[in-house]
Amino acid sequence: MKDRDGIVGHFTLPAQKGMDDTVKMLCEKWGVDAIRDSDGTKLSDTIMNLGYDVYSTICLIRADQEWANANPEQCQQKYLMSFPLTCVDDAKLKIKILKGYSHEQFRIDEQHDPKKYWEVIDRTTGDVVDPQYWHYLEKDREVVVDHPVRWHVYTVNFLVYQIWESTSMYNYITNNWTGAHHKGIDPRLPETREHLLEFLDQWLKSHPNTDVVRFTSLFYQFPLIKNEARENMFLDWCGFMDPMSALAMDEFEQEMGYRLHSEDIVDMGYYNAAYRIPSKEFRDWIDFVQRFVRSYAQQCVDLVHAAGKKALFFFCDHWIGTEPYRAGFEEIGFDGVAGPCLSGVELRRISDVPGDSFKEIRLYPYFFPVNLQDEPVFVEDGDPVQECKKWWKGIRRALLRRCIDRIGFGGYLELAAQYPQFLDYVEHLADEFRTVLARTKKTMPHSVSKKVALLDVWGWSRAWMHNDNWPEGHIPECLSGLQADVTFISFDDIRQRGIDADIGVIINWGIANSAWSGGQNWIDEDVVVKLRQWIYNGGGFIGIEEPTAHEYQGRFFQLSDVLGVQKEVGNTLCWSKNFRPELSKAHYILADSGDEIDLGVTESQVYLSSETAELLAGTPEDVLLSTNTFGKGRSVYMADYKHNGENTRLFFRAVLWVGQMENEIMTWLSSNPHTDSAYYPEVKQFVVMNNSDEHQQTTVYNGTGKATQVSLAPMEMLWFKLEEINQRCS
């Protein structure tokens, strides 16, 4: 193994059968200390005997296809809603319920009594049709409604078996796999539950060389629903559709004392996606699923431990029911948590998982021909170095805030091996990562003095679960690398225990009536009273997009008194918007910004509604950025947020200003917004790094506010001991 000043390892290589020499070469070059089989590949004995830790991947619910094929009624199930159909004549209404959905992926459940488990709903009135007035015709796969109301719209909530497991389907389609479609079976069914424990026991015995069992992952995937053209139709990374089954409906009733309606899960076809405000019934369903998943996962982990191996949880794919940020996750007993990582949010999603388990990220690009966006990577016209670097930039920023233990890659090694420049870049990247680990010793960096809390419906239970491809991911991405302790709170937290004393800034963001913005929570007097009191007494509040929004009693933004702005949603068109201050160009928040503030939108229909509000960007009737005061507290409104270096700095300044921590900025700061810095007091290490592909000059400030100039090559990371940086700072 190459000498790297004592820093090697912490790297998991996806090995591949028939590439033993490449594997050996890369183990040396990349400082690998663990190798693993990828999903769908098996390693040679030669590789297994190289002396490295061996990770073996297992996806229990599709591991024994022979058994699954012999027991198709053990497949996982799901509620689907037929697409709305308008009744246009007086005849019986015939609804081809699976129309539009992939027939390769789903088969209508004809085992369980439709009258018990399905619902036909008149979507014009919202009424559930009495089961005596409809029936299911197996031969035509149709629901027939006997006396439909002409011109009303009907849907059917029905159970399906998922006959092609989602990840398997993805791999087949992406990599042109052939052969039988893999099925996923449901451990809630007693036969499957028993079979899988036996299978795992056998599997452990037949894998004597395996050190780490990599569960990839547990039992229920987030929903990924395809149409007949095999295109994604619905994808919710936090969705709770897949643990459903006829048995789950019955067991839920036994356990909870009331029966769910299919509509509680189907949610009018919105499928309770993460941005939807959950009902009590849906929250109960989440809890019910989690109790089962954790209990059964614990049995599996116990088996692994009994075999003298470690258990690693791949925090993706079949992760539903685990929810690492909800109390109780640690009891499952995983030794490690690994996850794919495209961003700072995804880094923090892994690194912040509570507990002592080791944390590993799987970097991108996946060694597949194309990336998740179907763009070329390991094929002609592909540029795997760029593809790697663009994600690493964001990840590295968050890494400085909370480090993980290991990195790795996935996919087909043979693809990567053809790109020597990529192999060199990964060597560099791995060393960079191990330097962070070695220098920081995973200690926590300096943060500003008050905590920053993101307020939404989910709070800590879905910390860092935001989809960074969506608009709501930009704020968490910004926070993932900010020099601040970040926490996540829910409206229920505020109701139940108020606002923790260490929190100095609360952020609320997102579109009106979403789980992010909060919807009807904003007309709960308990919530608004506690927040107003907290802000009035000195708290800081940042509202982004449609914060505190729910139309009620003459207000759309319920905390317009705090924010000093209101949104025109069509109720105040006759009102002139009379507060017309000059632009406050010299505000603290704007000190590092240029003349043009680009937060991602040019219009907001948000107007100033208070004479104390200051306008920082936009116009009085199209506010893009504004501030206000409320008692001793402060607030900032932003029409949107687009993540980049300039806006990160602007946002950081907004945090400091509302949190009344303005004086803390010149502490361990790197002035150039295209750079980042961090100081680790426990180990007395300081780092400054360039997030861009250009050379950057920056002024860095030490802990006493003294400064020095630093010059950084593209993407360069510079480390200083405390005495070194203090010496340089004049």
Next chain:
Amino acid sequence: MKDRDGIVGHFTLPAQKGMDDTVKMLCEKWGVDAIRDSDGTKLSDTIMNLGYDVYSTICLIRADQEWANANPEQCQQKYLMSFPLTCVDDAKLKIKILKGYSHEQFRIDEQHDPKKYWEVIDRTTGDVVDPQYWHYLEKDREVVVDHPVRWHVYTVNFLVYQIWESTSMYNYITNNWTGAHHKGIDPRLPETREHLLEFLDQWLKSHPNTDVVRFTSLFYQFPLIKNEARENMFLDWCGFMDPMSALAMDEFEQEMGYRLHSEDIVDMGYYNAAYRIPSKEFRDWIDFVQRFVRSYAQQCVDLVHAAGKKALFFFCDHWIGTEPYRAGFEEIGFDGVAGPCLSGVELRRISDVPGDSFKEIRLYPYFFPVNLQDEPVFVEDGDPVQECKKWWKGIRRALLRRCIDRIGFGGYLELAAQYPQFLDYVEHLADEFRTVLARTKKTMPHSVSKKVALLDVWGWSRAWMHNDNWPEGHIPECLSGLQADVTFISFDDIRQRGIDADIGVIINWGIANSAWSGGQNWIDEDVVVKLRQWIYNGGGFIGIEEPTAHEYQGRFFQLSDVLGVQKEVGNTLCWSKNFRPELSKAHYILADSGDEIDLGVTESQVYLSSETAELLAGTPEDVLLSTNTFGKGRSVYMADYKHNGENTRLFFRAVLWVGQMENEIMTWLSSNPHTDSAYYPEVKQFVVMNNSDEHQQTTVYNGTGKATQVSLAPMEMLWFKLEEINQRCS
């Protein structure tokens, strides 16, 4: 009088004292046949005796200021809502209720028992505070709430006297008038009612030379609320706030059998503006006011008639309670209706008023230094010719659809007299108008075979009442000059009598949950059933902006099955939008459009939701223009509409396409979108005109689809007899 081939008159001149020569000159130049005094001026006997008809203006409610000043309790009243105040400490909450409102305009009503007429509302809970827990402190003009809930928001609905009449206030401010502020008194009060009839009787006797009494107008103005800086704060041209008083509250109860709450009028501070969906109570209030206004107006008109004079109703300012488009207006007995006119909509607002009364428009510019937008006109840097022409263009288009009887101007003649080019232009304009009148003899022009109906909450009762300065005015403006019979229908019309057989196209437009779009009317099964049935059987439907929108049962656009599109409002982010047809560039609707379609927006968040939908502009996830079919019916979706020549043509084609009247286009059409044309079958006259300031070439089609080329000078209007145009068409 100058000879104009026998066409003179139909023109009302605002005369001015001390300008007798100018008046005489302009009467000749402009073909004047009536002169009038303006608001605030009195004419000389010389002018009165010139032999022309004499219009004398009277605004009864402010005509006798001596009496008004002696009886200040006779002033009109209004409910205002104090601006929301957050309770921030445990002490009693003191609300300065008039804060923010003009103290020149309003005085708090201290005559009537606040506990009976006012309401203090906790806007955090929506609860009305028990009157025993608050009181009004006259000396501080404050409402004191005894036990406010800390951090709740409070407002007070309270009665004021309006001590400065709105139009008077406008004139003072605009023209720097000085002197005592005029008051407006309330004829609902018996003393005022009696006094005004006596006053009118005397006035009629003292105006022997007056031929036409021009009521300018009746009793209650649309609300125009000013702030302390004399700026407009609230203006609703259809608003019903001003007829309110303590007595009105009591009489309403007597007449209707139940008592209104102040909140029924205050509407959370939204003041029931025209875009708000009215409650039953507010509709009752409208009816109640109308009954009174009409009854008392009839007494006034009877007096005028008894004096041998004519009564002219100025359809602006104090018009509330008349509503000419509601049944019963004609019973008041007006001989004429006059209104200010800035657009096609305002022309039709006058010309379509039911009944035999003569119709007169007051053109712009008003002979004031500045226009309504405070831009210079009759001062340095002003260009009164352009100011006149820009409005005349739009008016003239609508004039071809429904002509009026008379035109006129208003303001200070001395200002206009200083601009000879303006005097020349008005001479030309007046001749143009009189030519239309003479050629068409007020007969109706050719229209396409099916009627076009605009569907909203108000329907015919507020026909042409749209504010053309607002976005929702663009569609009515387009319709005002379209070669189609236009009608206005309400959701109640559909509920009560279905859809009239002569209607071929229904348009629904506006932002969600407005009175225009319709809000909860779209979840009334009666409405959607009747509309679906009508469209399915061949009806045409055009939806603009957020048509049929009200979130319910999994749909935002309730008629998405008809429209083939749906809007992303945050509930379907996890759903891929899979319908991705090619742009249908060759569609009938686009035949006269260039490559760029600009309907006023570039984004819509509207996506295609049906495989039968065709995309005409935008993208599948940001539809700007699309079509769909539903049974035998057709629909068009437009993300917005911006009024101009190109879009008018596009809209006309959309009307023809959804109405299945495609073959009717080459009938009496002028091909160039910057031109308009009309054919009058009863008098066999055809006109083609240029709406632009450039020369235009156009192809015109006669009744059999034969064509000829026409060349038009800027703004030129060319008339042909039927045989002339048929001869030219090959």
